[in-house]
Amino acid sequence: ILLSETILKAEHKPKISQCSLEFSEGVDLFTLISMGVFFLIGRLMFELPEEMGLIAVAVRQTQGKGRGGNVWLSPMGCALATLHITIPLHSNLGQRIPFIQHLVSLAVVESVRSVPGYEDIDLRVKWPNDIYYSDLMKLGGVLVNSTLIDTTFHILIGFGINVNNSNPTICINDLITKFNKEEGTKLKPLTADWLIARTVTVLERLIDIFQEKGPNGVLPCYYKYWVHSGKQVRLHNEEGPIAWIVGIDDYGFLQVHEEGKGVESVHPDGNSFDMLRNLIVPKH
Numbered sequence: 033i034l035l036s037e038t039i040l041k042a043e044h045k046p047k048i049s050q051c052s053l054e055f056s057e058g059v060d061l062f063t064l065i066s067m068g069v070f071f072l073i074g075r076l077m078f079e080l081p082e083e084m085g086l087i088a089v090a091v092r093q094t095q096g097k098g099r100g101g102n103v104w105l106s107p108m109g110c111a112l113a114t115l116h117i118t119i120p121l122h123s124n125l126g127q128r129i130p131f132i133q134h135l136v137s138l139a140v141v142e143s144v145r146s147v148p149g150y151e152d153i154d155l156r157v158k159w160p161n162d163i164y165y166s167d168l169m170k171l172g173g174v175l176v177n178s179t180l181i182d183t184t185f186h187i188l189i190g191f192g193i194n195v196n197n198s199n200p201t202i203c204i205n206d207l208i209t210k211f212n213k214e215e216g217t218k219l220k221p222l223t224a225d226w227l228i229a230r231t232v233t234v235l236e237r238l239i240d241i242f243q244e245k246g247p248n249g250v251l252p253c254y255y256k257y258w259v260h261s262g263k264q265v266r267l268h269n270e271e272g273p274i275a276w277i278v279g280i281d282d283y284g285f286l287q288v289h290e291e292g293k294g295v296e297s298v299h300p301d302g303n304s305f306d307m308l309r310n311l312i313v314p315k316h
Contacts, residue, residue: 086116089228109196109203111172111224114149114200115232117239119185124246125239126185129178130284133161134254135242136174136189139235141257143227144204146234149219156259159286163193167259195224222282247282257277260286 046220058203119126137157158164163172172193179186195201205221212219241249241266255261260277267273267290275288278295285297 067307086272087232088114089225091224109194109224111191111193111195111227111231113192113228113232114188114190117185117187119239121180121183121185124243126199129185129187130160130244130246131191132178132187133174134159134280134284135238135250136176136191136231136235137161137163138237138250138254138257139231140172140174140191140193140227142238142253143214143230143234144222145257149206149217152215153204153211153219155207155257157254157257158259159280160284164259165207167290168177171202171204181237189235193224193227195222195227247284251280 059201091108117174119132120127134157134207140163141155141157144153146312150175154166156314158165158167158170161174161176163174165171172191175190177188196205198206203308204227208219208221232237238250263277264274265288267275267279267288273290273293275290278287278289280299281287283297287295287297289295
Protein backbone atom coordinates (compact mmCIF):
# COMPACT_ATOMS: atom_id res chain seq x y z
CA ILE A 33 0.00 0.00 0.00
CA LEU A 34 0.99 3.60 -0.35
CA LEU A 35 1.36 5.92 2.59
CA SER A 36 -1.15 8.74 2.61
CA GLU A 37 -1.44 12.08 4.40
CA THR A 38 -2.96 10.31 7.41
CA ILE A 39 0.20 8.20 7.88
CA LEU A 40 2.99 10.63 7.03
CA LYS A 41 2.81 13.31 9.73
CA ALA A 42 5.08 16.15 10.75
CA GLU A 43 5.20 15.04 14.39
CA HIS A 44 7.26 11.94 13.49
CA LYS A 45 10.42 13.31 15.09
CA PRO A 46 13.35 11.34 16.54
CA LYS A 47 13.52 11.25 20.34
CA ILE A 48 16.88 9.64 21.06
CA SER A 49 18.76 8.97 17.85
CA GLN A 50 18.59 10.70 14.48
CA CYS A 51 16.29 8.08 12.99
CA SER A 52 12.87 6.83 14.02
CA LEU A 53 10.77 4.00 12.67
CA GLU A 54 7.00 3.97 13.01
CA PHE A 55 5.20 0.70 12.25
CA SER A 56 1.49 1.02 11.45
CA GLU A 57 -0.13 0.52 8.06
CA GLY A 58 3.28 1.33 6.60
CA VAL A 59 6.75 2.25 7.71
CA ASP A 60 7.74 5.89 8.04
CA LEU A 61 11.50 6.42 8.37
CA PHE A 62 12.47 9.94 9.45
CA THR A 63 16.08 11.11 9.50
CA LEU A 64 17.55 14.52 10.29
CA ILE A 65 20.73 14.10 8.24
CA SER A 66 21.14 11.37 5.66
CA MET A 67 23.80 10.36 3.16
CA GLY A 68 20.82 9.62 0.91
CA VAL A 69 17.32 8.26 1.48
CA PHE A 70 17.67 6.01 -1.59
CA PHE A 71 20.40 4.17 0.30
CA LEU A 72 18.24 3.79 3.40
CA ILE A 73 15.17 2.47 1.60
CA GLY A 74 17.17 0.16 -0.65
CA ARG A 75 18.38 -1.75 2.39
CA LEU A 76 14.94 -2.04 3.98
CA MET A 77 12.50 -2.67 1.17
CA PHE A 78 13.04 -6.42 0.82
CA GLU A 79 12.96 -7.01 4.59
CA LEU A 80 9.30 -6.01 4.99
CA PRO A 81 6.06 -7.79 4.11
CA GLU A 82 5.02 -7.03 0.51
CA GLU A 83 1.73 -5.46 1.62
CA MET A 84 3.50 -2.92 3.85
CA GLY A 85 4.28 0.56 2.51
CA LEU A 86 7.63 2.21 3.12
CA ILE A 87 8.83 5.82 2.90
CA ALA A 88 11.99 7.58 4.06
CA VAL A 89 12.02 11.32 4.71
CA ALA A 90 15.21 13.33 5.22
CA VAL A 91 15.57 16.90 6.46
CA ARG A 92 19.00 17.23 4.86
CA GLN A 93 21.06 15.05 2.48
CA THR A 94 24.82 14.98 1.98
CA GLN A 95 24.93 12.39 -0.82
CA GLY A 96 21.55 12.39 -2.53
CA LYS A 97 21.36 10.23 -5.64
CA GLY A 98 20.62 11.72 -9.07
CA ARG A 99 20.45 10.47 -12.64
CA GLY A 100 23.66 9.28 -14.21
CA GLY A 101 25.39 8.84 -10.85
CA ASN A 102 25.13 12.52 -9.95
CA VAL A 103 25.35 13.34 -6.23
CA TRP A 104 23.20 16.08 -4.69
CA LEU A 105 23.72 18.16 -1.57
CA SER A 106 20.27 18.99 -0.23
CA PRO A 107 20.03 21.61 2.55
CA MET A 108 17.23 22.12 5.04
CA GLY A 109 14.11 23.59 3.47
CA CYS A 110 13.79 20.89 0.80
CA ALA A 111 11.14 18.18 0.56
CA LEU A 112 13.25 15.03 0.39
CA ALA A 113 11.73 11.55 0.31
CA THR A 114 12.07 8.08 -1.14
CA LEU A 115 9.02 5.86 -1.49
CA HIS A 116 8.86 2.11 -2.11
CA ILE A 117 5.87 0.75 -4.03
CA THR A 118 5.09 -2.48 -5.86
CA ILE A 119 3.54 -2.69 -9.32
CA PRO A 120 2.29 -5.95 -10.90
CA LEU A 121 4.14 -6.77 -14.11
CA HIS A 122 0.92 -7.66 -15.91
CA SER A 123 -0.83 -4.32 -15.40
CA ASN A 124 -1.12 -1.11 -17.40
CA LEU A 125 1.68 0.52 -15.46
CA GLY A 126 3.72 -2.65 -15.16
CA GLN A 127 3.92 -2.75 -18.95
CA ARG A 128 4.97 0.94 -19.06
CA ILE A 129 7.34 1.37 -16.13
CA PRO A 130 9.08 4.49 -17.59
CA PHE A 131 5.79 6.32 -17.05
CA ILE A 132 6.28 6.24 -13.28
CA GLN A 133 8.75 9.15 -13.30
CA HIS A 134 6.17 11.22 -15.21
CA LEU A 135 3.45 10.33 -12.72
CA VAL A 136 5.66 11.40 -9.81
CA SER A 137 6.62 14.69 -11.48
CA LEU A 138 2.96 15.33 -12.20
CA ALA A 139 2.03 14.45 -8.61
CA VAL A 140 4.43 17.07 -7.22
CA VAL A 141 3.01 19.82 -9.44
CA GLU A 142 -0.60 18.71 -9.05
CA SER A 143 -0.22 18.52 -5.26
CA VAL A 144 0.29 22.29 -5.24
CA ARG A 145 -1.73 23.49 -8.22
CA SER A 146 -4.86 21.50 -7.36
CA VAL A 147 -5.24 23.37 -4.05
CA PRO A 148 -7.82 26.19 -4.23
CA GLY A 149 -6.02 29.51 -4.68
CA TYR A 150 -2.75 27.91 -5.79
CA GLU A 151 -3.88 26.91 -9.30
CA ASP A 152 -1.80 29.62 -11.01
CA ILE A 153 1.47 29.08 -9.13
CA ASP A 154 3.74 28.49 -12.12
CA LEU A 155 5.12 25.05 -11.28
CA ARG A 156 5.64 22.81 -14.31
CA VAL A 157 6.99 19.42 -15.35
CA LYS A 158 9.97 19.00 -17.66
CA TRP A 159 10.60 15.72 -19.45
CA PRO A 160 11.66 13.32 -18.20
CA ASN A 161 11.95 13.97 -14.48
CA ASP A 162 12.32 17.61 -13.44
CA ILE A 163 10.13 20.19 -11.69
CA TYR A 164 10.50 23.73 -13.04
CA TYR A 165 9.44 27.31 -12.39
CA SER A 166 7.87 28.11 -15.76
CA ASP A 167 10.55 27.08 -18.26
CA LEU A 168 13.18 29.14 -16.46
CA MET A 169 14.61 27.39 -13.40
CA LYS A 170 14.73 23.93 -11.91
CA LEU A 171 13.12 23.51 -8.49
CA GLY A 172 13.46 19.76 -8.06
CA GLY A 173 13.68 16.35 -9.64
CA VAL A 174 12.61 12.73 -9.55
CA LEU A 175 14.61 9.50 -9.68
CA VAL A 176 13.04 6.08 -10.19
CA ASN A 177 14.75 2.68 -9.89
CA SER A 178 12.95 -0.60 -10.55
CA THR A 179 13.70 -4.23 -9.75
CA LEU A 180 11.59 -7.09 -11.18
CA ILE A 181 11.14 -10.07 -8.87
CA ASP A 182 8.91 -12.83 -10.25
CA THR A 183 5.91 -10.87 -11.56
CA THR A 184 6.24 -7.82 -9.34
CA PHE A 185 8.16 -4.60 -9.89
CA HIS A 186 9.70 -3.15 -6.73
CA ILE A 187 9.93 0.57 -7.40
CA LEU A 188 12.07 3.09 -5.52
CA ILE A 189 10.81 6.63 -6.11
CA GLY A 190 13.02 9.45 -4.91
CA PHE A 191 12.07 13.11 -5.18
CA GLY A 192 13.57 16.34 -3.92
CA ILE A 193 11.91 19.76 -4.20
CA ASN A 194 13.19 23.16 -3.07
CA VAL A 195 10.38 24.44 -0.87
CA ASN A 196 11.97 27.18 1.21
CA ASN A 197 15.51 28.08 0.01
CA SER A 198 15.75 31.29 -2.01
CA ASN A 199 19.39 30.56 -2.82
CA PRO A 200 21.02 29.65 -5.10
CA THR A 201 18.04 30.09 -7.45
CA ILE A 202 14.40 30.11 -6.35
CA CYS A 203 11.97 28.00 -4.34
CA ILE A 204 8.25 27.24 -4.26
CA ASN A 205 7.60 29.72 -1.44
CA ASP A 206 9.31 32.45 -3.48
CA LEU A 207 6.78 31.76 -6.24
CA ILE A 208 3.94 32.03 -3.74
CA THR A 209 5.32 35.33 -2.36
CA LYS A 210 5.68 36.67 -5.91
CA PHE A 211 2.10 35.62 -6.73
CA ASN A 212 0.75 37.27 -3.58
CA LYS A 213 2.42 40.58 -4.45
CA GLU A 214 1.22 40.53 -8.07
CA GLU A 215 -2.34 39.35 -7.38
CA GLY A 216 -2.98 40.88 -3.94
CA THR A 217 -3.63 37.47 -2.41
CA LYS A 218 -2.55 36.05 0.94
CA LEU A 219 -1.66 32.46 0.12
CA LYS A 220 0.25 30.74 2.89
CA PRO A 221 3.76 29.36 2.35
CA LEU A 222 4.15 25.60 2.14
CA THR A 223 6.12 23.25 4.36
CA ALA A 224 8.27 20.36 3.19
CA ASP A 225 6.35 17.73 5.16
CA TRP A 226 3.01 18.95 3.78
CA LEU A 227 4.33 18.76 0.21
CA ILE A 228 5.69 15.23 0.70
CA ALA A 229 2.46 13.96 2.22
CA ARG A 230 0.25 15.52 -0.41
CA THR A 231 2.51 14.38 -3.26
CA VAL A 232 2.28 10.77 -2.09
CA THR A 233 -1.51 11.04 -1.81
CA VAL A 234 -1.84 12.53 -5.31
CA LEU A 235 0.56 9.90 -6.70
CA GLU A 236 -1.62 7.14 -5.30
CA ARG A 237 -4.62 8.57 -7.15
CA LEU A 238 -2.66 8.97 -10.41
CA ILE A 239 -1.45 5.37 -10.25
CA ASP A 240 -5.01 4.15 -9.74
CA ILE A 241 -6.17 6.19 -12.75
CA PHE A 242 -3.31 4.89 -14.91
CA GLN A 243 -3.98 1.28 -13.94
CA GLU A 244 -7.62 1.69 -14.90
CA LYS A 245 -7.36 3.87 -18.03
CA GLY A 246 -3.74 3.69 -19.19
CA PRO A 247 -1.76 6.70 -20.49
CA ASN A 248 -4.84 8.50 -21.80
CA GLY A 249 -6.16 8.76 -18.26
CA VAL A 250 -3.31 11.03 -17.12
CA LEU A 251 -1.80 12.63 -20.25
CA PRO A 252 -4.29 15.54 -20.51
CA CYS A 253 -3.32 16.66 -17.00
CA TYR A 254 0.38 16.05 -17.72
CA TYR A 255 0.29 18.20 -20.86
CA LYS A 256 -1.53 20.93 -18.94
CA TYR A 257 1.55 21.41 -16.79
CA TRP A 258 4.49 20.51 -18.99
CA VAL A 259 6.87 23.07 -20.49
CA HIS A 260 7.42 21.58 -23.96
CA SER A 261 4.28 22.07 -26.03
CA GLY A 262 5.20 23.10 -29.57
CA LYS A 263 8.82 23.79 -28.66
CA GLN A 264 11.46 23.65 -31.39
CA VAL A 265 14.70 21.85 -30.51
CA ARG A 266 17.87 20.67 -32.16
CA LEU A 267 18.93 17.04 -31.93
CA HIS A 268 22.42 15.82 -30.96
CA ASN A 269 24.24 19.20 -31.01
CA GLU A 270 23.77 22.91 -31.76
CA GLU A 271 24.19 22.27 -35.48
CA GLY A 272 21.97 19.19 -35.47
CA PRO A 273 18.66 18.72 -37.26
CA ILE A 274 15.65 20.78 -36.19
CA ALA A 275 12.71 18.97 -34.59
CA TRP A 276 9.46 19.89 -32.86
CA ILE A 277 8.27 18.28 -29.64
CA VAL A 278 4.98 16.45 -30.21
CA GLY A 279 4.28 14.76 -26.87
CA ILE A 280 5.14 11.48 -25.16
CA ASP A 281 4.27 8.04 -26.47
CA ASP A 282 2.44 5.19 -24.72
CA TYR A 283 5.65 4.16 -22.94
CA GLY A 284 6.63 7.59 -21.65
CA PHE A 285 9.28 8.38 -24.25
CA LEU A 286 9.48 11.86 -25.75
CA GLN A 287 8.12 12.16 -29.29
CA VAL A 288 9.75 14.62 -31.69
CA HIS A 289 8.95 15.42 -35.29
CA GLU A 290 12.11 15.85 -37.31
CA GLU A 291 11.93 17.60 -40.66
CA GLY A 292 11.72 15.04 -43.42
CA LYS A 293 11.70 12.04 -41.07
CA GLY A 294 8.34 12.08 -39.31
CA VAL A 295 7.75 11.35 -35.62
CA GLU A 296 10.24 9.35 -33.56
CA SER A 297 10.64 8.55 -29.87
CA VAL A 298 13.57 9.67 -27.72
CA HIS A 299 14.48 7.51 -24.73
CA PRO A 300 15.33 9.29 -21.44
CA ASP A 301 18.05 6.82 -20.43
CA GLY A 302 20.15 7.66 -23.46
CA ASN A 303 19.41 11.36 -23.87
CA SER A 304 19.37 14.58 -21.90
CA PHE A 305 17.21 17.68 -22.47
CA ASP A 306 19.21 20.92 -22.26
CA MET A 307 16.52 23.56 -21.66
CA LEU A 308 18.91 26.50 -21.84
CA ARG A 309 20.08 25.63 -25.35
CA ASN A 310 16.93 23.78 -26.55
CA LEU A 311 19.01 20.67 -27.24
CA ILE A 312 18.27 16.97 -26.97
CA VAL A 313 21.72 15.41 -26.72
CA PRO A 314 23.01 11.87 -26.16
CA LYS A 315 24.37 11.26 -22.67
CA HIS A 316 28.00 10.12 -22.55
